[in-house]
Amino acid sequence: MLIVRCARVPAALLPARLASAPIDPIEPTVLCDLAVEGSRIKAVAPAGGLGHHSPAREFDAGGSLVFPGFIDAHVHLDKTHTWHRAPNRSRTFIGALQALSDDKSHWSEADLQRRAGFALRSAWAHGTRVIRTHVDTSTQWGERSHSVMAGLRREWAGRITLQTVPLCGGNDYLTADGEKMADLALRHGASALGGYFTMSDDLPAQLDRMLAIAQERGVGVDLHVDESGNPRAECLRFVAEAVLRSSFSLPVVCGHCCSLSVQDHARAQSTIALIRAARIGIISLPDCNLYLQDRRCAAAQFPRTPLWRGITLVHDLMDAGIAVACASDNVRDAFHAFGDYNLAEVFAHSVRLAHLDARLEESVRVVTSTAAELIGEPDHGRIAPGAWARLVVFEAHRFSELLSRPRSPRLCIDAEEIHHPHTPDFAELNDR
Numbered sequence: 001m002l003i004v005r006c007a008r009v010p011a012a013l014l015p016a017r018l019a020s021a022p023i024d025p026i027e028p029t030v031l032c033d034l035a036v037e038g039s040r041i042k043a044v045a046p047a048g049g050l051g052h053h054s055p056a057r058e059f060d061a062g063g064s065l066v067f068p069g070f071i072d073a074h075v076h077l078d079k080t081h082t083w084h085r086a087p088n089r090s091r092t093f094i095g096a097l098q099a100l101s102d103d104k105s106h107w108s109e110a111d112l113q114r115r116a117g118f119a120l121r122s123a124w125a126h127g128t129r130v131i132r133t134h135v136d137t138s139t140q141w142g143e144r145s146h147s148v149m150a151g152l153r154r155e156w157a158g159r160i161t162l163q164t165v166p167l168c169g170g171n172d173y174l175t176a177d178g179e180k181m182a183d184l185a186l187r188h189g190a191s192a193l194g195g196y197f198t199m200s201d202d203l204p205a206q207l208d209r210m211l212a213i214a215q216e217r218g219v220g221v222d223l224h225v226d227e228s229g230n231p232r233a234e235c236l237r238f239v240a241e242a243v244l245r246s247s248f249s250l251p252v253v254c255g256h257c258c259s260l261s262v263q264d265h266a267r268a269q270s271t272i273a274l275i276r277a278a279r280i281g282i283i284s285l286p287d288c289n290l291y292l293q294d295r296r297c298a299a300a301q302f303p304r305t306p307l308w309r310g311i312t313l314v315h316d317l318m319d320a321g322i323a324v325a326c327a328s329d330n331v332r333d334a335f336h337a338f339g340d341y342n343l344a345e346v347f348a349h350s351v352r353l354a355h356l357d358a359r360l361e362e363s364v365r366v367v368t369s370t371a372a373e374l375i376g377e378p379d380h381g382r383i384a385p386g387a388w389a390r391l392v393v394f395e396a397h398r399f400s401e402l403l404s405r406p407r408s409p410r411l412c413i414d415a416e417e418i419h420h421p422h423t424p425d426f427a428e429l430n431d432r
């Protein structure tokens with residue numbers, strides 16, 4: 001057994017009984033002692049409340065902030081770390097599609113393994129313990145990418161839980177390929193069906209067919225929708241209507257949903273009511289949205305200052321009781337040139353971009369417990385008896401410190417092992 005003394009844990013990630021006293025909204029934490037037995041948390045008590053266990057090792061966290069292992073609920077491990085050879089020179093969405101389409105000829109097994117493996121080592125070092133990656137899928141080359149991801153899932157089992165979701169066009173579901181791609185992905189252990197949907201007359205039929213395929217196979221769906229500043233992009237609304245129309249009973253998650261925040265207020269609120277009725281979870285991708293949305297340099301000769309942050313209506317969704325997570329999305333590829341799978345940094349950026357400091361206590365859930373629930377890993381992302389013992393111990397003692405230095409060193413506790421992981425060197429990737 002390992003006893004962790006004096007851990008400053010975000011109140012929202014503790015059992016309700018430990019967070020029942022008034023919580024300071026500026027520093028919403030509770031000083032705790034934790035008992036770890038094997039791979040699970042056995043007990044959590046207010047600091048000083050666990051007594052002495054023998055024989056047990058003890059670790060004094062000294063009042064440092066302690067988070068559960070992070071959950072990165074939406075990434076693209078097949079595209080990651082390609083920026084150096086496939087940069088997006090226009091920095092636009094279309095430019096990103098073209099750059100990565102051209103790069104796909106390099107996606108050999110070894111190339112995918114090296115880039116995605118590097119990403120997993122980075123994520124591990126930063127304290128992430130569950131990752132859901134979308135995987136570009138077509139009947140021609142989906143097999144290789146899914147096979148590599150399944151191999152990495154086996155390689156990382158016990159350290160990082162790696163989930164996969166196939167990414168294809170929504171129109172594929174109206175062809176025989178849709179079912180083939182779904183089955184290809186599920187054969188390699190996919191956790192949900194996915195797709196990139198755009199507005200079209202066929203959209204309701206595409207969604208109905210996809211939901212029927214998912215329902216037949218007993219899996220949920222995790223979709224890319226409305227990644228633009230076009231107020232007429234309302235795929236999210238169509239997804240909610242399709243879910244309600246078909247009484248789809250499995251988990252539904254929609255990523256991006258950017259255009260919701262540029263729509264007429266009443267219209268957006270009525271869409272939010274539909275999302276709530278359909279029990280759809282939302283994953284916001286703030287870093288990628290900030291990078292790609294409101295780019296106005298393509299049409300102009302010179303870059304223009306962005307005026308819109310690009311994110312969805314995070315507060316309105318939360319106010320409506322809708323589960324909202326935040327995640328990395330693309331990292332060092334044509335959709336987003338930066339990133340390091342550091343969820344402390346994604347959290348800090350999300351707080352700044354969406355003003356989540358106005359609800360700091362619950363904000364921690366976007367990269368922990370809510371993210372875990374949305375992707376079906378409810379024993380991750382919280383610090384409570386029975387949860388997985390995955391802990392990230394920061395140097396920071398206060399939220400203000402953590403949010404100011406989200407890249408600062410940390411140590412990790414996995415099961416009863418205390419370790420100081422190191423991020424890999426980018427130089428490993430530079431020769432390809």
Ligand SMILES: [Zn+2]
Binds near residue numbers: 329330
């Ligand atoms: Zn994505």
